Amino acid sequence: MEGFVAQNLCNGSREVRIQAATQLGKLNAKQRHKLAERGVIAPLISMLQSQDYEAIEAALFALLSLAFGNERNKIRIVKLGVIPVLLELLQSQNESLTELILAAFLVISSCGANKLAIAASGAISVLFKILGGEYDDTDSISMQAKLDAVATLHNLSSCHQIIPSIVSSGIVFTLLQLIHSYEKSSELVEKAMALLEDIIASSENALAQTSGAGDAIRALVETIEEGTPQCKEHAVGILLLICQSCRDKYRGLILREGVIPGLLQLSVDGTWRAKEKAKQLLLLLRDCTSYRSRAKQSKHELVEQIMQEIDAEGEKVMGTKALRLVEDMIAKLST
Numbered sequence: 001m002e003g004f005v006a007q008n009l010c011n012g013s014r015e016v017r018i019q020a021a022t023q024l025g026k027l028n029a030k031q032r033h034k035l036a037e038r039g040v041i042a043p044l045i046s047m048l049q050s051q052d053y054e055a056i057e058a059a060l061f062a063l064l065s066l067a068f069g070n071e072r073n074k075i076r077i078v079k080l081g082v083i084p085v086l087l088e089l090l091q092s093q094n095e096s097l098t099e100l101i102l103a104a105f106l107v108i109s110s111c112g113a114n115k116l117a118i119a120a121s122g123a124i125s126v127l128f129k130i131l132g133g134e135y136d137d138t139d140s141i142s143m144q145a146k147l148d149a150v151a152t153l154h155n156l157s158s159c160h161q162i163i164p165s166i167v168s169s170g171i172v173f174t175l176l177q178l179i180h181s182y183e184k185s186s187e188l189v190e191k192a193m194a195l196l197e198d199i200i201a202s203s204e205n206a207l208a209q210t211s212g213a214g215d216a217i218r219a220l221v222e223t224i225e226e227g228t229p230q231c232k233e234h235a236v237g238i239l240l241l242i243c244q245s246c247r248d249k250y251r252g253l254i255l256r257e258g259v260i261p262g263l264l265q266l267s268v269d270g271t272w273r274a275k276e277k278a279k280q281l282l283l284l285l286r287d288c289t290s291y292r293s294r295a296k297q298s299k300h301e302l303v304e305q306i307m308q309e310i311d312a313e314g315e316k317v318m319g320t321k322a323l324r325l326v327e328d329m330i331a332k333l334s335t
Contacts, residue, residue, distance in 0.1 A: 193234035224262035
């Protein structure tokens, strides 16, 4: 079967090549591996340059099938020149093609050997334009395409050599714009938050850009209140990094946005990591002259005691109840 498919892809007419590309996607992993060894990747990439929508779609599906779960094929596909072809295809502004192209970028970017090549191609700036609404036809970008664009950037950010380029290209502004524009409980904001936390944890420039961006702290506080559990975890992690970078500068700014109720609630029912981050941030935000002299274990025990009391109440932390809990917290931590 694979010999028949390979022959048709390399030498067949338009209709035969489309049919062969479609058949390729139905083969098992071992058969797809043999096809890649027989050189079908090059004719598939050639089909992407055909200006024929049906042929392009079939070739994209076939290339995704070859790349999925196969690191060697991901490397082959990139070495044979797929990246500039995919970037050119994005200009078609066809919604279904755009989804497939961004899915292809997501898959090939998961391979460490491809990351520098993708970054060097200019793909990062294209992904930013798609996410930032600067694309020529923003309406043609589906939610799945945006999720794949963020995930691709997340893949690329795991290569520390690429992070300076990502930061200098405007990642912080783009991600903050997404966080402002969509519901805090949406999957897109969750993915954007995860990427933002990873970026600023690795880049002082990104941390400074986030800290200095207007309304960034407010958006993070809102996310702690309204986001998904994972989103809240990333938001509190970012706020903690901001506060740790300069407590004297950012403590008051964070407090003025009304973060305490959300942090207290997160300390009770957040994910394990969110609970730990929330407790650390609460300790940084408290106004106590003995802040630097108290033992770490003592601080931890005090916060644990307060959180247990909050948990025992069994009510949502908000309104006057939040104020009372804050007063109790400060009173206990200051003694």
